[in-house]
Amino acid sequence: MERTQVRDQWIHKFLIHLATDRGASVYTQRNYTQALTEFLRWQIQGLKPEIQSQKSAPAVEWEKLSRDDFRAFVRYLGGNNLSRAAVQLRFSALRTFYKYLIRQGVVESLPIKNLSLPKPEKRLPRFLTKLQMKDLLAAPAKLLRTQAQKKGLGRPISAEVCARDVAVLETIYSCGLRISELCGLRVEDIDFNEQIVRVRGKGQKERLVPVGAPALEAIQKYWSVLLEPPVGVQPVFRADTHKAAPLSPLQLSRRLKNYLIIAGLDPSLTPHKLRHSYATHLLDAGADLRSVQELLGHAHLITTQVYTHVTTERLKKAYDAAHPRA
Numbered sequence: 001m002e003r004t005q006v007r008d009q010w011i012h013k014f015l016i017h018l019a020t021d022r023g024a025s026v027y028t029q030r031n032y033t034q035a036l037t038e039f040l041r042w043q044i045q046g047l048k049p050e051i052q053s054q055k056s057a058p059a060v061e062w063e064k065l066s067r068d069d070f071r072a073f074v075r076y077l078g079g080n081n082l083s084r085a086a087v088q089l090r091f092s093a094l095r096t097f098y099k100y101l102i103r104q105g106v107v108e109s110l111p112i113k114n115l116s117l118p119k120p121e122k123r124l125p126r127f128l129t130k131l132q133m134k135d136l137l138a139a140p141a142k143l144l145r146t147q148a149q150k151k152g153l154g155r156p157i158s159a160e161v162c163a164r165d166v167a168v169l170e171t172i173y174s175c176g177l178r179i180s181e182l183c184g185l186r187v188e189d190i191d192f193n194e195q196i197v198r199v200r201g202k203g204q205k206e207r208l209v210p211v212g213a214p215a216l217e218a219i220q221k222y223w224s225v226l227l228e229p230p231v232g233v234q235p236v237f238r239a240d241t242h243k244a245a246p247l248s249p250l251q252l253s254r255r256l257k258n259y260l261i262i263a264g265l266d267p268s269l270t271p272h273k274l275r276h277s278y279a280t281h282l283l284d285a286g287a288d289l290r291s292v293q294e295l296l297g298h299a300h301l302i303t304t305q306v307y308t309h310v311t312t313e314r315l316k317k318a319y320d321a322a323h324p325r326a
Contacts, residue, residue, distance in 0.1 A: 008060055011036045014100050023204035025180050026249075035093035042076060062098075063107045070094070070112045084118040091117055127276040132265055133173060139259035140165040160225050160241040165255055167218035168237055168247070172271065174215035175199070176278035176296055179249045179271040185236040192216055201297040209295055279307045 015033055018024045024032075043060055070091075077087050094112055101107045128136065144162040157165075172182055181199050189198040190211070197211045219236065223229040226241060235246035253271055260267045275296070282292050293304040 008036075008040055010060075010062060010101060010104075010106060011040065011097070013104075014097050017100060018096075025202060027180070028202075031089060032093040032096070035090040036097060038090065039073060039094060042073060062101055065111055067111050067115060070115055074115070074117065078118070087118055091115070126269065126273050127280045128265070128269070128273065130281060132263070133274075133277055133281075135263040136259060136265060137166070137169050137173070139262040140169070143259070143262055158241070160222075163218070163222040163225050164237055164241075164247075165259070167215070167222040168252065169256075169259070169274070170215040170218040171197075171211065171236075172274045173278055174212040175209045176275050176282075177209075178202075178275060178297075179252055181297075182271075183235070183237065183247050183249055183252065186233050187230045187236055188232055190216075190219070190236065192220075199297065202299075205297065207294065207297050276307070279304070283307055 014036075015029065018032060019029055040060060074087065074091075077090065091112060095110070098107065098110050098112065102110065140157065140162045143157050144159065147157060168182065171177065171185075172179075175197055177185075177199060178201070181201060184200055185197070191197070195211055195213070195216065197209050199207050199209050201207060222237075226238075230236065230238070230244065234244050237247040239245045239247050239251055249271075256269075256271055257267045260269055279292055279296060282295070283289070289301065289304055289308060292307065293301050296304060298304045
């Protein structure tokens with residue numbers, strides 16, 4: 001089985017379509033590749049041993065797969081103790097792939113339509129309070145000061161990197177950006193006069209998002225300490241102070257972990273939790289759900305509604321604690 005090369009021409013074509021035509025994020029491409037490859041391997045395992053031993057696995061006859069095949073795949077995934085969300089992710093990839101096959105005339109219908117899947121667990125998004133967010137925004141400067149005092153807190157940091165990281169944190173929180181959106185920001189995307197940022201979201205969809213004065217000031221301060229400030233289509237945030245390459249999501253995640261520790265917060269929190277904080281704080285302050293949906297770039301309102309559960313739960317707790325007849 002180890003000698004078998006797991007390949008399929010339609011999966012290959014679909015993944016190219018996903019990257020080029022649909023402009024899917026690297027995370028979506030990675031997740032869909034893993035999900036479809038896993039399904040392909042599972043299909044091959046069900047073949048006769050003499051077919052499995054071939055150097056190149058035979059093509060899957062996608063048009064012949066039925067709902068029963070996918071029900072069996074659900075049972076297989078359940079036997080591997082995958083979470084409900086993980087199962088949903090795999091079938092999201094399969095559903096999108098089959099829609100592509102329909103458009104290509106390979107299959108006529110969607111065999112997984114209305115297939116019963118385990119419902120995902122209801123988990124409220126984690127977020128930082130306003131005070132915790134303030135502590136996190138101050139963490140890079142705190143690290144720089146402590147380093148100057150030779151107390152050795154955290155990793156060494158230069159004034160340029162400190163200025164960049166302050167600007168990064170301020171911008172994520174000010175605009176509620178996804179990590180890929182922030183790393184993809186160009187200089188020309190920022191309108192300092194109108195305080196607006198043009199954001200390229202999922203599927204290359206663009207939206208305009210307001211950006212606060214503290215974030216704009218932090219960006220300008222960061223650029224002022226660089227030998228050659230970026231211009232035009234160059235990235236707003238550089239991976240290195242001497243090169244024009246953009247800051248990478250992995251690099252940002254690692255630096256955030258360090259700042260969370262410095263701020264006395266949970267280092268397992270991801271950059272996406274700053275986006276959760278942005279949305280929650282807007283709703284707490286009275287913003288309407290539709291506006292928050294547009295600001296976040298959500299295609300469907302139901303995606304944004306999860307944040308209302310957070311604010312509702314907090315209101316319930318405040319009511320229970322304060323009302324004499326609660």
